[in-house]
Amino acid sequence: MNENFDGIREFVTAIDSGSFSAAAEELGVTGSAVGKSISRLEKRLGVQLLHRTTRRIDMTTAGETFLATCRRVLAELHEAEALLATGRQQPIGRMRVDLPTTFGRRHIAPALLRMAQRYPRLDLSISLQDRPIDLVGEGVDLAVRIGLLDDFTDLVARKLGHQRMTICAAPAYLERHGMPESIDDLSKHDCLVGWQRFGQPGWLIADNGGKTAYRDVRARHELTDGDTLLMASIAGCGLAQLPGWLSMEALATGQLREVLPELSATMPIHVIWQKTRHLQPKVQVTVEELETLATAEAAVFRA
Structure with a gap:
């Protein structure tokens, strides 16, 4: 693998598992190997990603920002590997979706959970909130938003209704x-x-x-x-x-x-996602599901 990816998997695994030793067990290496790999990553980037103590590891501000990008990169790699292995564009991996609180709970989340039943390799992380979020910075794949949108060049928006x-x-x-x-x-x-x-x-x-x-x-x-x-x-x-x-x-x-x-x-209702060269199957099927839902439930999406 290109050296630009060295340390990324160790960094994400250490954060998810909570320690170098737990990450080492999951990755099948030693704790010192995990620590050294992350240190080399920090040196290459020129920033400190983690605060290390004898009992715990915490992310720096730079680490929190970098983590969202790392998760997206690993998800895309995992999806690409699965695509090559199966030869089919199947939605797989974790799909992080952010929804408006009441509208999302009543009308969007049930449809997404039904969709996930059709794709056993697709996992959902659904958050419900009404505040604006930074999709890229917070590692969110897709969001539904009600109201006027800011003009972000790194996002794609598709109107579902109003x-x-x-x-x-x-x-x-x-x-x-x-x-x-x-x-x-x-x-x-x-x-x-x-x-x-x-x-x-x-x-x-x-x-x-x-x-x-x-x-x-x-x-x-x-x-x-x-x-x-x-x-x-x-x-x-x-x-x-x-x-x-x-x-x-x-x-x-x-x-x-x-x-x-x-x-x-x-007020318009949009689905928005990050602009990428290749649209991931998990994002594509979710957008299509929401468009189908908006057409089927016109009384809700045109109310």
């Missing part, structure tokens, strides 16, 4: 506080928002021309999870801006009523 953001309230709340009739009335109402780490809580509002912008609202409660937002709005805790796929059942049964429909904005 969601309409509907302002809703329970009939009991509207009886107590009245129906808002304009955007200015929002300042007089209790509003439910997703938790904001930075900045003033707000909603994405559409104007008469169809352009959208965030507008500050008077946040009574800040709730991270979409299902909790839905529950609080049905309970009459305030106005909530909910995606159509989350609010449509409550609207149909009368548990919620839509208010100020002219302010409803839409």
Whole structure:
């Protein structure tokens, strides 16, 4: 193997197993051989990858960044070896997927788990969160994102659909506080928002021309999870801006009523992945699975 790869397998195995001795046992070499191999790798790179103590090893900041690249390289090598051995483009290895919390849990994760049943050599690592992530830096193969995307030249994006953001309230709340009739009335109402780490809580509002912008609202409660937002709005805790796929059942049964429909904005739903010369089979089948899902469940992906 080219010397540029020397030490990479030892480095990843040491991190995954937690020690040089455990890595040595897994690789069938001595602990000192593992340590020397990683030291040569550090010397070649000109950076320190690990903090070493008598009891444990920890990664440096440079080591954390390098680990994501190493995992991707080893996964591609493993997949290439399997392709040559079988002669078929079968998805194999670990597929790291990041999904929006509520939408991912309700609609994406079940489809991915069903897909994995068809491919016994495909393993999934699924994370659920609503914060932006660095796919390359965090070693994520593919993500589903709701909202406008930044222009990243190292990523590929494919649109799956969109969601309409509907302002809703329970009939009991509207009886107590009245129906808002304009955007200015929002300042007089209790509003439910997703938790904001930075900045003033707000909603994405559409104007008469169809352009959208965030507008500050008077946040009574800040709730991270979409299902909790839905529950609080049905309970009459305030106005909530909910995606159509989350609010449509409550609207149909009368548990919620839509208010100020002219302010409803839409947000795109994309699947994104790292741009590479050759698309790995595990990424390709996952993208195709999501496209099939978006077509089959148009009520969800066009809500």
